[in-house]
Amino acid sequence: MKYVDEYRNPQICRRLVAEIRASASRCYTIMEVCGGQTHGLLMHGIDQELDGVIELLHGPGCPVCVTPAEDIDFAISLCQRERFTVVTFGDMLRVPGTTLSLREARARGGDVRLVYSPLDAVQLAKSDPSREFVFFAVGFETTTPATALAVQQAASLGLENFSMIVAHVRVQPAMEAIMDADACRVEAFLAAGHVCTVNGYASYDRFAERYRVPVVVTGFEPVDLLGGILSCVLQLEQGVAKVENRYERSVHHAGNIEALRVVDETYAICDQPWRGLGKIPNGGLRLRDHWRQFDAAQKFSRVAMPIVEPTPCRSGDVLTGRIRPTECEYFGRECTQDTPLGAPMVSSEGACAAYARHARQRV
Amino acid sequence: MCLAVPGQLVEWIERESPFAEGVVEFAGVRRRTNLACVPEAVVGDFVLVHAGVAISRIDADEAQRILRTLEEIEFDQPPFKSEDSL
Ligand code: SF4
Numbered sequence: 151m152k153y154v155d156e157y158r159n160p161q162i163c164r165r166l167v168a169e170i171r172a173s174a175s176r177c178y179t180i181m182e183v184c185g186g187q188t189h190g191l192l193m194h195g196i197d198q199e200l201d202g203v204i205e206l207l208h209g210p211g212c213p214v215c216v217t218p219a220e221d222i223d224f225a226i227s228l229c230q231r232e233r234f235t236v237v238t239f240g241d242m243l244r245v246p247g248t249t250l251s252l253r254e255a256r257a258r259g260g261d262v263r264l265v266y267s268p269l270d271a272v273q274l275a276k277s278d279p280s281r282e283f284v285f286f287a288v289g290f291e292t293t294t295p296a297t298a299l300a301v302q303q304a305a306s307l308g309l310e311n312f313s314m315i316v317a318h319v320r321v322q323p324a325m326e327a328i329m330d331a332d333a334c335r336v337e338a339f340l341a342a343g344h345v346c347t348v349n350g351y352a353s354y355d356r357f358a359e360r361y362r363v364p365v366v367v368t369g370f371e372p373v374d375l376l377g378g379i380l381s382c383v384l385q386l387e388q389g390v391a392k393v394e395n396r397y398e399r400s401v402h403h404a405g406n407i408e409a410l411r412v413v414d415e416t417y418a419i420c421d422q423p424w425r426g427l428g429k430i431p432n433g434g435l436r437l438r439d440h441w442r443q444f445d446a447a448q449k450f451s452r453v454a455m456p457i458v459e460p461t462p463c464r465s466g467d468v469l470t471g472r473i474r475p476t477e478c479e480y481f482g483r484e485c486t487q488d489t490p491l492g493a494p495m496v497s498s499e500g501a502c503a504a505y506a507r508h509a510r511q512r513v
Numbered sequence: 514m515c516l517a518v519p520g521q522l523v524e525w526i527e528r529e530s531p532f533a534e535g536v537v538e539f540a541g542v543r544r545r546t547n548l549a550c551v552p553e554a555v556v557g558d559f560v561l562v563h564a565g566v567a568i569s570r571i572d573a574d575e576a577q578r579i580l581r582t583l584e585e586i587e588f589d590q591p592p593f594k595s596e597d598s599l
Pocket residue numbers: 462463464465468475478479480481482485486490491492493494495496502
């Protein structure tokens with residue numbers, strides 16, 4: 151492994167910072183929509199380095215944070231049933247539902263198991279036909295090929311004890327909702343590298359044109375992130391709004407054709423409620439009718455949960471960039487990583503957790 | 514959540530989707546990995562794996578880079594504050 155690497159090289163980073171400072175005739179507001187990039191920007195101190203030149207807003211880049219409480223409640227109600235097991239990713243465990251998290255439900259006797267891959271959940275179902283296995287499928291486009299393949303495998307194996315709660319979310323409709331919102335301050339977007347690895351970036355052309363907003367596909371290294379920001383600034387200075395790919399080493403225009411084929415066979419686009427943001431048109435996926443026997447929402451009745459007081463968490467304002475996490479009155483006081491009030495503080499990729507972890511102070 | 518880990522394809526086991534599968538080596542650890550989305554991958558290629566499924570083929574340099582990012586994520590070393598800062 152090379153010692154000095156071009157994507158981390160401090161000289162290159164400083165040169166990019168200088169170039170951004172020299173190019174920007176005023177302070178621009180740029181949003182990234184990927185939890186990994188949020189952490190990268192804060193971890194490398196890029197937000198502080200560009201203070202006063204670029205205001206970074208952190209969009210809904212964490213799929214766990216936007217999973218509706220009702221879906222978590224549904225998973226909790228299933229894991230408490232006799233001979234039922236809910237299977238999911240570790241990230242979901244601590245996210246609060248209306249009254250409990252899956253971890254708390256497990257402590258009270260619910261059967262919740264964590265897997266690295268949805269395909270492991272299929273294997274669990276295959277190896278124990280006496281139990282019902284429900285996989286809680288969350289994630290952006292990056293994760294959809296894996297869950298789609300799980301359903302297809304379960305069908306090929308003829309499993310009758312496997313189903314999924316599908317809570318997948320699609321990034322671009324959320325970006326549209328942010329642009330359509332009143333008082334939107336976003337002037338350019340960094341698009342998420344791994345979402346685009348699957349999805350490509352062809353669909354951003356119309357988006358950039360319609361909203362007159364630059365979109366730059368960006369990776370996760372400091373040089374990637376700074377390069378993406380510089381591209382945004384140069385476009386804004388020239389008054390153009392187009393799509394650029396600065397992550398060519400992983401992302402192709404059309405995405406991964408085979409992955410998209412599998413996803414399209416399995417899922418149809420639907421409206422989806424995003425936690426904190428409300429219902430987003432075309433913002434999610436549902437299983438196509440062909441696979442309906444694997445849809446937990448069709449297979450099992452959802453028990454109505456008691457209505458509780460809405461949480462004071464301001465995740466909606468954070469996820470749309472109206473406020474920064476440090477501007478939330480609960481940040482660092484009532485809401486900490488040990489005592490989180492909302493999903494963005496719980497999830498390792500949430501913007502509030504990123505600010506807490508990298509010790510940004512409450513303003 | 515969208516974290517993806519690079520590994521090197523060691524062996525194909527099954528070619529048919531949705532069960533297409535092979536052995537991928539991650540920093541010395543070998544794991545069975547679904548290859549349905551990278552049917553063109555050949556032994557020796559690096560693939561980017563997310564949730565047990567290879568989502569793309571990448572070059573060896575990129576694989577090294579991502580691995581190092583994953584290792585260093587714990588250290589939180591900002592490039593601006595490194596030894597050779599002015
Ligand atoms: S700091 Fe806590 S309460 Fe405030 S928006 Fe973030 S998660 Fe919600």
